[in-house]
Amino acid sequence: MITSAEIQSVKQRFGIIGNSPLLNHAIQVAMQASPTDMTVLITGESGSGKESFSKIIHALSVRKHGKFIAINCGAIPEGTIDSELFGHEKGSFTGAHEARKGYFEVTDGGSIFLDEIGEMPLGTQARLLRVLENGEFIKVGSSKVLKTNVRVIAATNVNLIKAVEKGKFREDLYYRLNTVPIFVPPLRERGEDIVLLFRKFTTDFSEKYKVKPVSLDADAKTLLMKFPFPGNIRQLKNLAEQISLLEQEREIDAATLGRYLPTDQTRLPAAYTGASSSTDSSTDFSERDILYKVLFDMKKDMHELKKLVLESYQSGGLNANIINKHQNLFEDLESPVSFDESNTSSNVPAVNMPLVIDPHKNNEDLDEYEDESIEDIIHEEDDNSLSLEKKEKEMIIRALQKHNNKRKYAASDLGISERTLYRKIKQYDID
DSSP: OOOHHHHHHHHHHHTOOOOOHHHHHHHHHHHHHTTSOOOEEEEOOTTSOHHHHHHHHHHTSTTTTSOEEEEEGGGSOTTTHHHHHHOBOTTSSTTOOSOBOOHHHHTTTSEEEEETGGGSOHHHHHHHHHHHHHSEEEOBTOOOEEEOOOEEEEEESSOHHHHHHTTSSOHHHHHHHTTEEEEOOOGGGSTTHHHHHHHHHHHHHHHHHTOOOOEEOHHHHHHHHHSOOTTHHHHHHHHHHHHHHHOSOSEEOHHHHHHHSOSOOOOOOOSOOOSOOSSOGGGSOOHHHHHHHHHHHHHHHHHHHHHHHHHHHHHTSBOHHHHHHTGGGSTTSSSOOOOOHHHHHHHSOOBOOOOOOOTTSOOHHHHHHHHSOHHHHHHHHHHHHHHHHHHHHHHHHHHHHHTTTOHHHHHHHHTSOHHHHHHHHHHTTOO
């Protein structure tokens, strides 16, 4: 049984900051798998620190005196990855002026870390499977079978199950790699670890730039922990460096911190969605939710525009009454649109809509257009958008709950203005 003291010792050795249960569990699994020769698959979002776990596994294994090589499969061109991993013979392809050993031959007796394994071409996947099954490989341009004794540690930020379903990843290789799965939690699921990491980074940068370390007040810490950090630890480190370098005041409040956080917090769905998380999924917005919102807003604006055009045509032109009746079409403009109805009738002439009628042609289309009443348009909108209205109301409630009813952050998360959010709260009678 691995104790908490042993986990803490590993953290100190490898510079891992944090005490969240998910992080401690991942370290515990890595420690348990280290003494064995089992293949390990590390999953998690980009920037969450997957490579650190590969180093833990190698350093605590019986192979710790052997070589350790980290390879980013997504950074190697498809045409050369076989040569990089397995080597090639002289003259096997254009530019192969001499024989070359591949990483699997060089790291014999050690460990190899294959990052972004989901980007590996299918042909290379078949070669890798053979290495995992019986330790055999063949150099490019050779027919001689070579043996190697290498432990493979793989990592990915994509859902390999979905990649298997789409035919982009071999199913047999997936199950062979996934002998010991380790899930590295994203930064947003690590709670107060975010503040600890921020403090560590700012301390490091204060030494680097010879300045006093910055600190966060209580409100700034709360804001920092609520930010989703789609870039995970990389994004937090960049944030800490910017504030350490640019801020004159070393006590950072929430308003100051907010200037460094992206105003648009609407995140695309994370690339990796295969592992379960401790957060309530009802607080996260899926891609379908975002599409629902976009479609709803587009449909609503189109119907409003149709009504405006029809009323303008029937009344003989645009006037103050029509504009003010459709104010929601102009709410996103920097300057609000408004008219004084008492003055427009006498001082501001109506803007007549251009209407071209060809006397030599049949104008049946115009008659049909006049027959389409506003009531018909409204009835069509009611029938088709009820489900979208329900979905939008649910998204607004979830955003408010997620941000403790703070409308500024909820509106930013939804990608709308505070004014629009306030109007929709009144429209849907949300408490």
